[in-house]
Amino acid sequence: MNHAQKTGPALVAATLICLAAPAFAADLPAPPADPVASFEPWSPWQVRLRALGVFPEDGGSVSGVAGSDLSYSNSVTPELDISYYFTPNIAVELILGTTYASVDGEGSIAALGEVGNSWILPPTLTLQYHFTNFGAFQPYVGAGVNYTIFYGTEAKSLSAFEIENTFGLALQAGADYMLNEHWGLNLDVKKIFLEPDWNGRLANGTAVKGKAEMNPWLIGAGVTYRF
Numbered sequence: 001m002n003h004a005q006k007t008g009p010a011l012v013a014a015t016l017i018c019l020a021a022p023a024f025a026a027d028l029p030a031p032p033a034d035p036v037a038s039f040e041p042w043s044p045w046q047v048r049l050r051a052l053g054v055f056p057e058d059g060g061s062v063s064g065v066a067g068s069d070l071s072y073s074n075s076v077t078p079e080l081d082i083s084y085y086f087t088p089n090i091a092v093e094l095i096l097g098t099t100y101a102s103v104d105g106e107g108s109i110a111a112l113g114e115v116g117n118s119w120i121l122p123p124t125l126t127l128q129y130h131f132t133n134f135g136a137f138q139p140y141v142g143a144g145v146n147y148t149i150f151y152g153t154e155a156k157s158l159s160a161f162e163i164e165n166t167f168g169l170a171l172q173a174g175a176d177y178m179l180n181e182h183w184g185l186n187l188d189v190k191k192i193f194l195e196p197d198w199n200g201r202l203a204n205g206t207a208v209k210g211k212a213e214m215n216p217w218l219i220g221a222g223v224t225y226r227f
Helices: 003-027
Strands: 045-055 060-062 068-072 075-085 090-097 099-107 114-121 124-130 137-155 160-163 166-178 183-193 197-201 207-212 217-226
Touching (some): 045 099, 124 166, 124 183, 137 160, 137 183, 166 217
Antiparallel strands (some): 045 217, 060 068, 060 207, 075 090, 099 114, 114 137, 137 166, 197 207
16 A cells, blocks of 8 residues: 555545534533632722701700700701621611701790700711612611710800710611612611700809700611722
């Protein structure tokens, strides 16, 4: 057998293998995706911007004055909060904002009218649990601590007026509705248990003091952004 006769069948076989290889490869299952290449980093940070309604409960007193009571004005203010997620379900939230309230005498001291007013800075830190098994709708509950600072206080019918800074407990419930990976809508309700002491002086110089039982509801609505 000459050289051409020996190599001819080999060339035919090689050609058939090359032609069959693409079809054979198409029938093979695709290799699994590289888990490292498909991994997306998860950011634990989130911010919200809300319009916040502050609705105190009317209540309070002047020590030693029977039938005395106090009432407080409602307000609406912008609010910023910053959240950090330890896991997709557990987060802490710091709530920042400031508002303004007037304090009026009621009951047996109603004749005093507006006794004073003050700016209020109530930073609140809550620990939250987020429910993540409802798809885009993601409700949460929380509890924490509030420290309220009263500043820019002004006396009105009293000759002096001051409200003391104080701690309070906070309860929270709300929900995000996520529009996409980053943006969502938020509704949030908080109850702050806030009953600071206050003191002042009547026009004749008599010292007075009491307790301002504010215990406000904070109802907010706004937008969520997750990094």
